[in-house]
Amino acid sequence: MGFRILAINPGATSTKIAIFEDERPLFKKTVPHSMEDLRGYPRVMDQIPYRRDLILAALEEAGIALGDLSAVVGRGGLLRSIPGGTYRVNETMVGDMKAAARGEHASNLGAVLALDLGDRAGIPSFIVDPVSVDEMEPVARISGSPEVERISMFHALNHKAVAHRVATELGRPYEDLNLVVAHLGSGVSVAAHRRGRVVDVNDAKQEGPFSPERAGGLPAYELVALCYSGRYSFDEMKKNLLSRWGMAAYLGTKDLQEVEARARGGDEKAALLLDAFAYQVAKEIGAQATVLEGKVDRVVLTGGMAHSKELMAKVIARVSFIAPVAVVPGEEELEALALGALRVLRGEEAAKDY
Numbered sequence: 281m282g283f284r285i286l287a288i289n290p291g292a293t294s295t296k297i298a299i300f301e302d303e304r305p306l307f308k309k310t311v312p313h314s315m316e317d318l319r320g321y322p323r324v325m326d327q328i329p330y331r332r333d334l335i336l337a338a339l340e341e342a343g344i345a346l347g348d349l350s351a352v353v354g355r356g357g358l359l360r361s362i363p364g365g366t367y368r369v370n371e372t373m374v375g376d377m378k379a380a381a382r383g384e385h386a387s388n389l390g391a392v393l394a395l396d397l398g399d400r401a402g403i404p405s406f407i408v409d410p411v412s413v414d415e416m417e418p419v420a421r422i423s424g425s426p427e428v429e430r431i432s433m434f435h436a437l438n439h440k441a442v443a444h445r446v447a448t449e450l451g452r453p454y455e456d457l458n459l460v461v462a463h464l465g466s467g468v469s470v471a472a473h474r475r476g477r478v479v480d481v482n483d484a485k486q487e488g489p490f491s492p493e494r495a496g497g498l499p500a501y502e503l504v505a506l507c508y509s510g511r512y513s514f515d516e517m518k519k520n521l522l523s524r525w526g527m528a529a530y531l532g533t534k535d536l537q538e539v540e541a542r543a544r545g546g547d548e549k550a551a552l553l554l555d556a557f558a559y560q561v562a563k564e565i566g567a568q569a570t571v572l573e574g575k576v577d578r579v580v581l582t583g584g585m586a587h588s589k590e591l592m593a594k595v596i597a598r599v600s601f602i603a604p605v606a607v608v609p610g611e612e613e614l615e616a617l618a619l620g621a622l623r624v625l626r627g628e629e630a631a632k633d634y
């Protein structure tokens with residue numbers, strides 16, 4: 281028998297669970313969480329027992345006991361800035377996640393749940409390429425105000441997994457390639473990958489293109505005026521930025537397929553928003569291409585919205601002059617987590633300490 285790995289990806293609206301035997305998925309389950317399900321948990325960490333119980337129930341459904349596992353791996357959250365790789369979960373990491381010093385995020389639960397379940401089974405627990413992976417160069421950190429530093433917060437797990445996949449398809453090492461990767465999900469991150477390092481990326485929470493539920497970068501003065509208008513509290517403004525603006529605020533839906541159906545049916549506002557989204561994504565890709573001084577081997581489009589052929593055609597029309605474009609729809613985060621743990625279990629890579 282090979283290594284059996286439990287992979288956990290806690291998201292804002294679901295918990296994704298999978299069990300792998302080496303590279304082979306044995307079991308996969310997505311448990312959706314409605315707003316009603318999560319209403320009783322004011323802080324993300326309050327959800328630990330709820331999410332742990334449903335993971336244990338999923339294991340039972342799969343007919344696999346905790347004792348049959350070799351390791352548990354969770355999605356890494358808003359940790360302090362660290363380079364990419366597979367990290368052993370330790371108490372310091374769990375402490376940082378519980379304190380949520382860099383913000384509340386469902387992925388903060390990944391390390392905590394992995395350590396909890398790993399300790400119960402007496403097996404190692406890991407996280408891989410957390411959202412706080414930071415490989416930015418000094419020049420990219422300058423914002424324009426010494427009081428505001430640009431930070432690296434993005435879909436690092438999927439970025440790295442997809443970049444490796446494209447490298448394999450090209451028959452070249454990731455470390456030899458220059459890529460601009462755009463993850464187009466509920467949040468959007470567009471990064472310059474220079475020879476295996478993400479040297480610049482928009483903070484998916486507050487910069488770059490808007491998304492189905494986020495504003496992206498906004499005109500700063502107008503935003504400040506809104507903050508002081510008395511219309512919103514600090515908490516409401518955070519919710520606006522992170523989950524209520526973007527397409528949701530203009531159109532009342534976060535579902536791209538619905539926006540496209542409306543545009544096809546003649547809704548001019550929906551059509552304009554689609555064009556504006558493609559325009560902003562293309563513009564950000566152009567900006568990251570300049571970070572790579574125009575030497576780009578591939579532009580890569582990924583995430584849930586990359587399933588839309590229509591939207592991809594709009595983006596590709598604007599960026600294909602930069603480099604050939606590869607579309608890798610969806611995300612393979614559970615696979616990426618399992619592979620990260622597997623490389624360590626096989627001794628192919630050393631686990632990093634946090």
Ligand SMILES: Nc1ncnc2c1ncn2[C@@H]1O[C@H](COP(=O)(O)OP(=O)(O)OP(=O)(O)O)[C@@H](O)[C@H]1O
Binds near residue numbers: 465537610
């Ligand atoms: N087959 C599809 N065709 C078109 N759009 C799709 C398709 N599947 C998902 N989407 C759209 O992708 C967006 C969500 O993407 P995704 O599922 O990658 O986000 P997430 O996993 O919730 O968040 P994130 O990627 O930011 O972690 C939604 O707007 C959704 O409507």
Ligand SMILES: CCCC(=O)O
Binds near residue numbers: 468
């Ligand atoms: C910050 C990266 C993950 C997200 O979009 O929430």
